[in-house]
Each structure stands twice: as C-alpha cells, then as structure tokens.
Amino acid sequence: MFVSATWKNKLENMPAWFISVYAAVCSFCVYFCMYAFRKPFTAVSFEGLYFLKIDYKVWLVSAQLIGYMLSKFYGIRFISGMQPHKRANTIATLIMFAWLSLFLFAITLSPYNIIFLLLNGFPLGMIWGLVFSYLEGRKTTEFMGAVLSVSFIFSSGVVKTIGKNLVINHHITEFWMPFYIGSFFLVPLFLFTWLLNHMPLPTEKDIQLRSVRKPMTKQERKNFITMFLPGIIIIVTTYVLLTILRDFRDNFSNELYTELGYGNNASIFTETETPVSVIVLVLMSLLILIKNNAKAFLLNHIIIIVGYVLALIASLLFMNKMINPVWWMIMIGTGLYISYVPFNALYFERMIATYKVQSNVGFIMYVSDAFGYLGSVLILFLKEFSGVQLSWTDFFIRAVLLITSVGITGTIIAAIYFKQKHKLLFGLPSNVTTTHAA
Numbered sequence: 001m002f003v004s005a006t007w008k009n010k011l012e013n014m015p016a017w018f019i020s021v022y023a024a025v026c027s028f029c030v031y032f033c034m035y036a037f038r039k040p041f042t043a044v045s046f047e048g049l050y051f052l053k054i055d056y057k058v059w060l061v062s063a064q065l066i067g068y069m070l071s072k073f074y075g076i077r078f079i080s081g082m083q084p085h086k087r088a089n090t091i092a093t094l095i096m097f098a099w100l101s102l103f104l105f106a107i108t109l110s111p112y113n114i115i116f117l118l119l120n121g122f123p124l125g126m127i128w129g130l131v132f133s134y135l136e137g138r139k140t141t142e143f144m145g146a147v148l149s150v151s152f153i154f155s156s157g158v159v160k161t162i163g164k165n166l167v168i169n170h171h172i173t174e175f176w177m178p179f180y181i182g183s184f185f186l187v188p189l190f191l192f193t194w195l196l197n198h199m200p201l202p203t204e205k206d207i208q209l210r211s212v213r214k215p216m217t218k219q220e221r222k223n224f225i226t227m228f229l230p231g232i233i234i235i236v237t238t239y240v241l242l243t244i245l246r247d248f249r250d251n252f253s254n255e256l257y258t259e260l261g262y263g264n265n266a267s268i269f270t271e272t273e274t275p276v277s278v279i280v281l282v283l284m285s286l287l288i289l290i291k292n293n294a295k296a297f298l299l300n301h302i303i304i305i306v307g308y309v310l311a312l313i314a315s316l317l318f319m320n321k322m323i324n325p326v327w328w329m330i331m332i333g334t335g336l337y338i339s340y341v342p343f344n345a346l347y348f349e350r351m352i353a354t355y356k357v358q359s360n361v362g363f364i365m366y367v368s369d370a371f372g373y374l375g376s377v378l379i380l381f382l383k384e385f386s387g388v389q390l391s392w393t394d395f396f397i398r399a400v401l402l403i404t405s406v407g408i409t410g411t412i413i414a415a416i417y418f419k420q421k422h423k424l425l426f427g428l429p430s431n432v433t434t435t436h437a438a
Helices: 005-012 016-035 056-078 084-107 114-124 127-132 141-169 177-196 204-210 218-227 229-251 253-259 268-289 293-319 325-355 361-385 392-426
Strands: none
Touching: 016 127, 016 141, 016 177, 056 114, 056 218, 056 229, 056 361, 084 114, 084 127, 084 177, 127 141, 127 361, 141 177, 141 253, 141 268, 141 325, 218 229, 218 361, 229 253, 229 325, 229 361, 229 392, 253 268, 253 325, 253 392, 268 293, 268 325, 293 325, 293 392, 325 361, 325 392
C-alpha cells in the first residue's frame, strides 16, 4: 500500500493522545473487519448435515481452527521477523486469500468444501500479530491494545447477528452468507489498514518506558524461551485451557443459545457481547495508569485470576438456577475475556518491558496461540469421539468448572515464578523496584 507523505507528516505533528486514539480506532476497525471473514458461519448450525456421522458444523469449525492453528505455528517465525514496511501489504494479501476461500466454500459441494475453511483460517491467523506490531512498545500500549482486543469480542457478536439475520430474514443460504458478509467489510478493512500504516514510530519516551521492539532472529527467539522456560510452560498451559473455553463459547454460542431457548433471536449475540466489550475495555485500559512495568506485570496475573473466578461463580449460580441464561452468558463471557484479553495485549507487553529482553509481543503471543488453538481442535474431537453423550451446555459447564480451577492454580504459580525471576535478575522484590518506573 502506498504511503501518503502529507498524511504521515500531519500525524507526526499531532499530540500524543491523538496518536493513541487514532491507532486504537484504526486497529479496532481492521480487526473488527477481519472477523467478518472468520466468524459469520458460526451463527448457523448447518442443521441436518453430517460427514462420517459427525456434525457438519464440527467439521467446519475444526477445519478453520486447524488452519488458524497452523498459521499460529508458522507465525512464530513469520510475525516475529516481519519487517515494518511489509505489514500493510501483507494484511491486504492475507485478507484477499481468506475472502477467495469463502467464495470457493460457497460454490463447492459439501463435504468437499470443508477444505476451504481450513484455507480460510490460515491467513486470518496472522492478522492479529501484524496489527498489534503497530501498537506495541509504547507508553499507551495498554489502552490501544485493550481497544484492539475488545474488537474480537464485539465484532464476533455483530457479524454473527448480521449473518443470522441474512439467513433468517433475507434467505441467503448458510454457504453463501459468509462470503456476502466478507464482501461488506472488504473496502473498510483496506481503508483502515491504510490509515493504520501511517502510524508514527515509537518516540524516545516510549522506548525509555517500554524498550525497543525489533524483528527477532532465530537465536534471539531461542534465548527468550530458554530464559523464561518454566514460567512460559506454566502460563502457556493455562492459556491453552483458557483458549479452549473462550473459543468453544464463541464458535458454538448458536448451539448454546438454541438449547437455552434463544435459537430464533438473531440479536442475542450482540446483546450479550456488547456489555462484555465495554466492561473489559474499561478495566484493561486502566492499566495504562500504572507506570511501573513490574507492578503492572504482576497485576496482570491478579486480573487473570479474577476473570477465572467470575466465570466459575457465574456457572455455579447458573447451575443452581440463581441467574437466567442471558446473565450467565454475559457473566461468563466477561470473566473469560477478563482472563483472555491480558494475554492478547497486556501480559507479554509488560513482561518484555519488565525484563528488558530483546523480543516482541508477536513472537511469544504466537507461541501461546499455536498451542491454544491446537487445544481447541483436540477438545472438539474429544467431545465427538469420547462416546460421552452431553449437550453443548452441559459440556461447556463441566469444562468451565475444570479449566477455571486449573487456571487459577496455574496463574498463581506463574506469578510466584516471575516474581522470583525478577528478584534474581535485579536483586529487588518486584513490588518495590523503581528500575522501570516512569
């Protein structure tokens, strides 16, 4: 994509707060539009279709997740080594490939069209890393990252509402609907990618507060993993389990709502995801107020634990018929995203800034995501092949009870490890150090 020198110069002369808002809005819109190529098909059930005696939608979700997962493994090297001047054109190319895959999905007979959702998932899995690379390493990364992360909560509900409305009220087939939705958002995505590509480089103050973020070499990636291996194993394991829960709720919310009595309500997705988006955005944005990186990094562990606890409490209340299904979905969504969003914008950003290591968020995030989506694929096949007959709702509740308990324990252990690691490296407890304060 070409760069307008005039527009770039104007942005460079704007106040810092304007740049932060500008980047937050542009990144939100780019990722919002990306979800229009990924999530609309999950708003319908493809009822009555099976392949090898397995629910056809399970095949579709699994295929896209496998593509998404493979993208994350590939992205460990690809995203961490991406040169800044190639980001925008790469985003545009990946989106066009995903859109073409939806077209081929629509015109190809089932079950042969399953492969095209795998091809659709692969390019989309790299968009987050490309977008976030514009935002990391800055004084206001928490604010911008929180806005970006809220996009995949809010947009998921919106595009599914639009998609289900097209099927119910405009009689677009379940196979063509995803392509139509993607077509609506193609031009806006290119526009906001172009605008985001004019984002000024981090200032000297940003670098002082957060450290320089550069493309990583193979040796630098190896050094980072070696340095924090025990903590990475613990926190990535909890993230894998969290991704399974978050993704299951997102991909099969239509089935959950159908069992809960809201199957013909197309707006239910937006109604439940909007309050979740607002709550998470406000909470995560407040982390910008904490200048000390070590304190903020430790606080991320506490926030993640709070999210797990909220999801656990919500499920216990629902099981005992103390809250209705809508409130259950709102509360559990809020809890899961309070735990999930820090990993996508805040946790690793503050980790790198705290320890001042040569790294970037894209690298460690894609390591985590790769195993996270592998877990999502495995859990879907476990449900289908385990022989245990459970409804979507019962399966989800049991998963919540198990995973939140493990997640709370694992996050506490990780917090202890990283605090001790900080003390070992810097010789001071992380709660009193001023090494990285503003």
